[in-house]
Amino acid sequence: xxxxxxxxxxxxxxxxxxxxxxxxxxxxxxxxxxxxxxxxxxxxxxxxxxxxxxxxxxxxxxxxxxxxxxxxxxxxxxxxxxxxxxxxxxxxxxxxxxxxxxxxxxxxxxxxxxxxxxxxxxxxxxxxxxxxxxxxxxxxxxxxxxxxxxxxxxxxxxxxxxxxxxxxxxxxxxxxxxxxxxxxxxxxxxxxxxxxxxxxxxxxxxxxxxxxxxxxxx
Amino acid sequence: xxxxxxxxxxxxxxxxxxxxxxxxxxxxxxxxxxxxxxxxxxxxxxxxxxxxxxxxxxxxxxxxxxxxxxxxxxxxxxxxxxxxxxxxxxxxxxxxxxxxxxxxxxxxxxxxxxxxxxxxxxxxxxxxxxxxxxxxxxxxxxxxxxxxxxxxxxxxxxxxxxxxxxxxxxxxxxxxxxxxxxxxxxxxxxxxxxxxxxxxxxxxxxxxxxxxxxxxxx
Numbered sequence: 001x002x003x004x005x006x007x008x009x010x011x012x013x014x015x016x017x018x019x020x021x022x023x024x025x026x027x028x029x030x031x032x033x034x035x036x037x038x039x040x041x042x043x044x045x046x047x048x049x050x051x052x053x054x055x056x057x058x059x060x061x062x063x064x065x066x067x068x069x070x071x072x073x074x075x076x077x078x079x080x081x082x083x084x085x086x087x088x089x090x091x092x093x094x095x096x097x098x099x100x101x102x103x104x105x106x107x108x109x110x111x112x113x114x115x116x117x118x119x120x121x122x123x124x125x126x127x128x129x130x131x132x133x134x135x136x137x138x139x140x141x142x143x144x145x146x147x148x149x150x151x152x153x154x155x156x157x158x159x160x161x162x163x164x165x166x167x168x169x170x171x172x173x174x175x176x177x178x179x180x181x182x183x184x185x186x187x188x189x190x191x192x193x194x195x196x197x198x199x200x201x202x203x204x205x206x207x208x209x210x211x212x213x214x215x216x217x218x
Numbered sequence: 219x220x221x222x223x224x225x226x227x228x229x230x231x232x233x234x235x236x237x238x239x240x241x242x243x244x245x246x247x248x249x250x251x252x253x254x255x256x257x258x259x260x261x262x263x264x265x266x267x268x269x270x271x272x273x274x275x276x277x278x279x280x281x282x283x284x285x286x287x288x289x290x291x292x293x294x295x296x297x298x299x300x301x302x303x304x305x306x307x308x309x310x311x312x313x314x315x316x317x318x319x320x321x322x323x324x325x326x327x328x329x330x331x332x333x334x335x336x337x338x339x340x341x342x343x344x345x346x347x348x349x350x351x352x353x354x355x356x357x358x359x360x361x362x363x364x365x366x367x368x369x370x371x372x373x374x375x376x377x378x379x380x381x382x383x384x385x386x387x388x389x390x391x392x393x394x395x396x397x398x399x400x401x402x403x404x405x406x407x408x409x410x411x412x413x414x415x416x417x418x419x420x421x422x423x424x425x426x427x428x429x430x431x432x433x434x435x436x
């Protein structure tokens with residue numbers, strides 16, 4: 001009985017870590033679709049979002065069953081509550097990758113990004129994918145040192161975001177309003193993706209220590 | 219004992235409904251600050267966000283205590299799980315109102331909005347405030363007919379959002395990139411605010427029926 005309970009808790013963490021791997025792949029493909037003007041990859045991200053949504057529902061059902069049947073307390077209860085939050089955050093990361101893929105599709109066969117901002121997005125994609133992978137690792141290992149690394153990675157994302165805006169605000173910007181609107185939203189999607197990865201890691205810190213390390217980034 | 223338990227459940231719902239009232243006020247003030255170029259109101263929204271953050275922490279502690287000490291099942295468990303989600307959604311609505319107020323403050327004493335888009339934002343503000351108020355009412359009453367009204371209100375928000383973009387994309391747009399970037403993000407903040415209010419109402423439908431009425435809007 002106790003073994004079955006421990007197994008269910010492990011399964012829940014495993015579901016969430018798998019979701020992190022899925023949304024890392026989604027962001028990687030969405031970024032490649034955006035930079036490489038690749039419609040097929042964009043379509044793949046868009047159709048795979050339903051899988052991430054179902055994974056979230058599955059994780060929520062696992063968490064609900066644990067609460068209803070096992071009435072966990074202390075650390076175990078924190079694991080379940082963190083998983084409820086985490087499933088929401090990770091699903092949202094999938095939605096944000098989806099929005100990036102939808103922008104790539106909407107502009108196809110034109111590139112959505114002028115060449116001078118493409119390197120910023122390549123780097124935001126790289127940082128975002130690394131954040132999702134690290135969040136998954138933190139869920140599996142509950143390694144607090146690793147969890148704190150996500151804060152620095154998120155700062156790197158914020159810096160990229162700011163630099164990119166300075167390019168956009170430059171009076172020599174020659175790509176018009178439509179590209180500026182797309183870039184504004186795309187940059188926001190990457191930034192929010194990173195914020196949700198940080199939120200996932202902070203909830204794991206709470207599982208281990210009983211305290212949240214900081215406010216949810218906004 | 220049973221009475222104390224019921225009282226705790228009622229207190230939790232009451233905390234969430236109060237949070238809805240706070241974020242409705244925050245959005246109302248942020249919109250007035252934006253449209254009326256009112257720095258004092260903007261500052262008020264910005265400093266009051268910490269109160270909303272604390273309300274969320276309080277609601278989460280209430281939910282955690284209920285799970286740990288009362289081990290609720292069935293509808294009561296759904297109430298607690300919905301409250302955990304709801305507290306997150308409503309806090310995020312407060313963050314979005316905060317971002318609107320921050321934009322008004324950043325542009326002060328200049329207005330952030332050119333006159334031709336101001337009416338769209340006045341209306342998005344009105345719809346957003348009504349959504350938050352309705353979400354609070356749905357939390358208190360669990361009225362499913364009222365809950366379904368939020369879906370139509372959210373459609374109205376989406377329509378406003380789309381119309382506003384058509385103004386922005388018009389080739390006669392004369393307000394430059396910086397205003398376009400601000401407007402793009404501001405419109406996104408209102409739209410997301412509405413999405414979170416809908417998510418809150420959907421979780422109450424789940425409390426009552428045991429089924430989610432639809433995916434979380436994105």
